[in-house]
Amino acid sequence: MSAFRTLDHVDVKGKRVLLRADLNVPVDNGIVSDGTRIDRLGPAITEIADKGAKVILLSHFGRPKGRDQKNSLKPVAAEVAHAIKRPVKFVDDCIGETAERAVATMKNGDIVCLENTRFYPGEEKDDPAFVAQLAKLGDIFVNDAFSVSHRAHASTEGLAHVMPAYAGRTLQAELEAFEKVLDKPQRPLAAIVGGAKVSTKLELLGHLLQKVDVLIIGGAMANTFLLALNKPVGKSLVERDLVSTAKKIMDEAKAAKREIVLPVDVVVAEKFELHAPSRAVDVDRVGDKDMILDIGPRSVEQVVSVLARAKTLVWNGPFGAFEMEPFDNGTVEVAEAAAELTEAGKLVSVAGGGDTVAALNVAGVVDRLSYVSTAGGAFLEWLEGKALPGVEVLRMK
Secondary structure, three states: OOOEOEHHHOOOOOOEEEEEOOOOOOEEOOEEOOOHHHHHHHHHHHHHHHOOOEEEEEOOOOOOOOOOHHHOOHHHHHHHHHHHOOOOEEEOOOOHHHHHHHHHOOOOOOEEEEOOHHHOHHHHHOOHHHHHHHHOOOOEEEEOOHHHOOOOOHHHHHHHHHOOEEEOHHHHHHHHHHHHHHHOOOOOEEEEEOOOOOHHHHHHHHHHHHHOOEEEEOOOHHHHHHHHOOOOOOOOOOOHHHHHHHHHHHHHHHHOOOEEEOOOEEEEEOOOOOOOOEEEEEHHHOOOOOEEEEEOHHHHHHHHHHHHHOOEEEEEOOOOOOOOOOOOHHHHHHHHHHHHHHHOOOOEEEEEOHHHHHHHHHHOOHHHOOEEEOOOHHHHHHHOOOOOHHHHOOEOO
């Protein structure tokens, strides 16, 4: 990855490394309920410790207003120790005397986790005085938190201006995966954009249309496009005020010779509830009382045939109301096909965004795609073509 400074460019032995991680994981009653992020970060932490550095973990947690024990990183530090099978000392402050004393007693290879950086307003304000207090604790800054790199905060971007700064291995893996998809993709390049609303994905659709060969639209946002084609949508979730926008997007695609794939058949039900009586109908045959809740079998075949001729896929958003059976079928079947093509070496597949990860978990394919990003907002902003402050500061000068 030529464009960024990584751990390959620095000798960390004997150095105090401030490692910005994203430890903002779900915690219920003091117990981490989903440790995916921590498991992924584990090897990145141990690599630095094994090279003889002192590893000082920095992270935010939740949205505290000042110091608040409900948002302490203490239970998370315990989970990190459990995941990497090594002691991780928790320090109940991230700046000042307590933190400085803890760091001063560290030996090479030790790992400490400092308390929530957001206990201080200086974190989100990227306040130079707060940055300076954090910087005092380390010799080198390593950003390994892509998921917060779209925010110019003290511990994501501020530190990189005042210390030698490098991308950690997890961040490096994300950037390398993304490079394969949008910067230097093998073509044809297909994108799946799904989810509930066109309004939240307008910039994304605009940016992707310049990059991709085929744009596959799914989820409730497809209803707005179907309505723009004068198809009946019954009682489905639809954004009537964006019909003209959808038309404009389709016209732009046509002018740029990009293919847009919309459902040809859909699964409808009169109620959105578990195992509600549902049926697949042609998109011209949606009844007044019907709600479109998934794509139908012919649409699944159509999407799978697009993927079969694509070389690269970027995926953000589900095809249907995947949280409830049987409306997860479309997403699951497409995910299964994408996983098989990836495993056969025919497709490079990168997916991300909150709903997407949840849907791919339902399908059981997270480990079978080329890369699944757990970064929600940052992944979306990156797909929209925006510069992420925490990443930009790591570029080679």
